[in-house]
Amino acid sequence: MMTALLDGMAQLFTLMTMITMLLGVIAGVIASAIPGFTITMAIVLTLPLTFSMPPLQGVATMLAVYVGGYSGGLISAALLGIPGTPSSVATTFDAFPMSRNGEPGRALALGIWASFFGALISAVVLIIAAPPLALIAVKLGAWEYFSLIIFAMTVVASLVGKSMLKGLMTGLLGLLIATVGSDPLMGVPRFTFDSELLANGLPFLVVLIGMFAVSQLLSEVESTSEGTRDNQACMPGRVTFHPMAALRETLSYPVNLIRSSMVGVFIGAVPGAGGSIANLLAYDQAKRASKHPEAFGTGTPEGVIASESGNSATSGGGLIPMIALGIPGSAVDAVLMASLMVHGIGVGPRLILDHGDLVYGMFMAMLLAAGMVLLVCMCSMRLFLRVTEIPKSVIVPVVLVCCVIGAFALNNRVTDVYLLLGVGVLGYILSKLDYPLAPLVLGVILGPIAETNLRRALMTDDNWMLFLTRPISLALLVLAAISILLAIRHHHRQRRIAQAA
Amino acid sequence: MKTQPTHSFDTTHSLDTGSPEGEPLVPAGRANPLAHIMLNGILVVLFGYFFLQARDLPSSMWEPLGSGSFPRLVLGLLMLINLAIIAKELRNLKGRSPGAKGQAAAWIWRxxxxxxxxxxxxxxxxxxxxxxxxxxxxxxxxxxxxxxxxxxxxxxxxxxxxxxxxxxxxxxxxxxxxxxxxxxxxxxxxxxx
Structure with a gap:
């Protein structure tokens, strides 16, 4: 372990890696400060830039964007009352009132420190939890792996969106998309219809860019009743910082900080439940435990600390299942996983055994990125405030061009760009009808793993009952059934409440 | 063209999937269930065609499943879910009155x-x-x-x-x-x- 850690650090602490990480942090903060521009989009668009980098440098740069992104959403949440990303919704509850009460600098500084400690705590938990979990995971057979994927898919389908049926539909659609192209065991072409476009399958990253970036950007340009808050926004000129006072204030709520960070880590590790749930849950828990719950929503520091440490801690939590099991918990983790695959590194429980230097380098990169975010935000917050003023009329065409570059650069194929357009249109239709897109993306990346393990299990022994008689496999399938039943119960309860109302 | 305002955001959906807050997903009235029924109806037919295609994929003497079984399993489940969504939306459709005239055009214009x-x-x-x-x-x-x-x-x-x-x-x-x-x-x- 020590050798791997030192190897990872040697690769990480090079000038070029540090520079690209710093640029990644800045890009992440800027991207998530722009309302409507999400962390997922930022990570997706960073990916093509990392193709020519060594694996650790590429992943570390993307992790920097990831960690920076969770902190950047704070800026527009605190000063404009608009969450830059869905993961900073709860930040608006107290950070914005605090800014409106004439303390925007305090709100920002508290949020930055809370984000830093959240990311730090999550990185420590990741370092402690991932290696032992991976050692257990390497002992799992094909039956357990297939059941694990079923469990992950059902949890994602039941957690995202308003309807589990729709979540399951898009998850299965993702699995179907993954079957296009060559069969993973026999190499037989499937659903290609002798078309050059489909011959190599539908590349995961093109699907991801189309689904998340193109469809989201199209939604952004609709003529909606928006932008009504400019008159309420806090002007950047009024912001004054007292970082050390904010640090002391943040540390004066140690229980809140640790509890919210642990909520973030746990939620991040659950497939499908990312920062958007973590920040609300951490905020709710802080309010329940507070001696002054009535102060929540009026600009209390407890609320800002809970929300920001909760959402930032999901970054480390999300990496636990990805590194230990090869199961990405969110679309962002799926992109990180894909970036490793682009470099020819197989992701799964053997990752930590075969590429220990890379994994420990990633752990260190998380810690380093958290420190860089702190530094960057404290030094240049006023500059980032200007970012929120960039009009959508500039952002949309520029980001669409970046999407096209990303889709093309993966395989140098124009056909992938045509595919991007098709997937973007499909994603737009699905999102307009309220179908969640995250299960689809996870389905695309988990599809080949699920199929390979199912077929391997049955090649070993064609008895289907083994899925139910092997204890871990059974436990995972029972958990999958429970997650579906809980979602159905929740749905019925919501319907009864709605009918009663 | 009108200048677009700078900001929009979505607090109603997690994981970046939704449309902006307050914006009806499709025109009100019967349009929303009808849109779901049409989409899932088209998908059922498409998935049915793929299901038949998958039957022609070769099997293997080394394994019980072959290359067509997994896609058929997924397609079968997809068709079941599509039919369940159609059934649900048909129930929704019954309780709704047709929307006002010109709503579709207004939606397209928006x-x-x-x-x-x-x-x-x-x-x-x-x-x-x-x-x-x-x-x-x-x-x-x-x-x-x-x-x-x-x-x-x-x-x-x-x-x-x-x-x-x-x-x-x-x-x-x-x-x-x-x-x-x-x-x-x-x-x-x-x-x-």
Missing amino acids: HRLAFAVLGLLAGFILALPWLGFAVASFLFIMLGQWMLGAISLKQPCIKKLCIAVVIAVVFSFGADALFRDVFVISLPRGLLG
Whole structure:
């Protein structure tokens, strides 16, 4: 372990890696400060830039964007009352009132420190939890792996969106998309219809860019009743910082900080439940435990600390299942996983055994990125405030061009760009009808793993009952059934409440 | 074209999947369930066709499943879910009255910018191989900025036009040079061949 850690650090602490990480942090903060521009989009668009980098440098740069992104959403949440990303919704509850009460600098500084400690705590938990979990995971057979994927898919389908049926539909659609192209065991072409476009399958990253970036950007340009808050926004000129006072204030709520960070880590590790749930849950828990719950929503520091440490801690939590099991918990983790695959590194429980230097380098990169975010935000917050003023009329065409570059650069194929357009249109239709897109993306990346393990299990022994008689496999399938039943119960309860109302 | 406001956000959906807050997903009345029924109806037919196609995929003497079984399993489940959604939306449809006349047209009008940008994107992508990345993306960014209101032909402003041109040059010719010279990835050259 020590050798791997030192190897990872040697690769990480090079000038070029540090520079690209710093640029990644800045890009992440800027991207998530722009309302409507999400962390997922930022990570997706960073990916093509990392193709020519060594694996650790590429992943570390993307992790920097990831960690920076969770902190950047704070800026527009605190000063404009608009969450830059869905993961900073709860930040608006107290950070914005605090800014409106004439303390925007305090709100920002508290949020930055809370984000830093959240990311730090999550990185420590990741370092402690991932290696032992991976050692257990390497002992799992094909039956357990297939059941694990079923469990992950059902949890994602039941957690995202308003309807589990729709979540399951898009998850299965993702699995179907993954079957296009060559069969993973026999190499037989499937659903290609002798078309050059489909011959190599539908590349995961093109699907991801189309689904998340193109469809989201199209939604952004609709003529909606928006932008009504400019008159309420806090002007950047009024912001004054007292970082050390904010640090002391943040540390004066140690229980809140640790509890919210642990909520973030746990939620991040659950497939499908990312920062958007973590920040609300951490905020709710802080309010329940507070001696002054009535102060929540009026600009209390407890609320800002809970929300920001909760959402930032999901970054480390999300990496636990990805590194230990090869199961990405969110679309962002799926992109990180894909970036490793682009470099020819197989992701799964053997990752930590075969590429220990890379994994420990990633752990260190998380810690380093958290420190860089702190530094960057404290030094240049006023500059980032200007970012929120960039009009959508500039952002949309520029980001669409970046999407096209990303889709093309993966395989140098124009056909992938045509595919991007098709997937973007499909994603737009699905999102307009309220179908969640995250299960689809996870389905695309988990599809080949699920199929390979199912077929391997049955090649070993064609008895289907083994899925139910092997204890871990059974436990995972029972958990999958429970997650579906809980979602159905929740749905019925919501319907009864709605009918009663 | 009207200038678009700077900000929009969505607090109603997690994981970046939804549409902006307050915006009806489709026109009110029966349109929403009908849209679901149409989409899932089309998908059932499509998945049924794929299911039949998957039956022709070869089996293997080394394994019980073969290359067609997993897709058939997924397609079978998908069709069941599509039918369940259709059944659910049919129940929703019964309780609703038809929406007011002209709602569909109003909905399309509200989404005109999205459709226009989509059309422009399609044109950009189709023109990419023969115009080349640099020229096509320059034109796309300029037209996109005009379409979304960053520059206006009716009330031309030299400063805004200069900013728009600089942005377009940086992200077209600049990006082309960056990828070619720094990342050694050659984007389509087209006219600049």
